[in-house]
Amino acid sequence: MEGRPELLIAEIVKEITSTTDRSSLSLVSKQLYTIEAEHRDAIRVGCGLDPTTEALTSLFSRFPNLWKVEINYSGWTSSHGDQLDNQGLHVLSSHGPLLSDLTLSNCLYIDDTGLGYVSSYCKKLRSLRLNYAPEITSIGLSQVAVSCRYLSVLHLVGCTAVDNVEWREYLGRYGSLEECRGIITADAMGWFKSGSWV
Secondary structure (H helix, E strand, O other): OOOOOOHHHHHHHHHHOOHHHHHHHHHOHHHHHHHHHHHHEEEEEEEOOOHHHHHHHHHHOOOOOEEEEEOOOOOOOHHHOOOOHHHHHHHHHHHOOOOOOOEEOOOOOOOOHHHHHHHHOOOOEEEEEEOOOOOOHHHHHHHHHHOOOOEEEEEEEOOOOHHHHHHHHHHHOOOOHHHHHHOOEEEOOOEOOOOOOO
């Protein structure tokens, strides 16, 4: 593969959709390793993710063009080691300027500070899905809504610390959605119905 035009190889790599196949491909040569990393636009990680700053920096530096990241700790127990926390979300956000789709599931150690990092660095964020993030509150969601102007999908499930009254008043000023006109899809435990907050 060495000596082949990079654009040709990049087009071949784009056609390989299986994560396992792409990972195996990157083991074949240094050139394929580099090209695969540059063209990887999405990553899904779970309980095996090492949440140390060094490991996260290495992971997200390797894939500079990620626009979609899903972190899912379903089935996590303390025997799996540590979970991603606010510092880890800071590393992810600061290394992901193209990030537009973020899903965090069962992330027990992320709170409004972590969402503050997302709102500071991920200005292109279009979709935020929080599934069972019990430390997230209305304050963190408000930071994201104000700073991420392209936000159009907001999905909240099991975010038990979100105060629906405070959140509704901020976003909708009693149902008008003046502050967040861009949100076209919202699923926040039944609070959003037909273009207004109930």
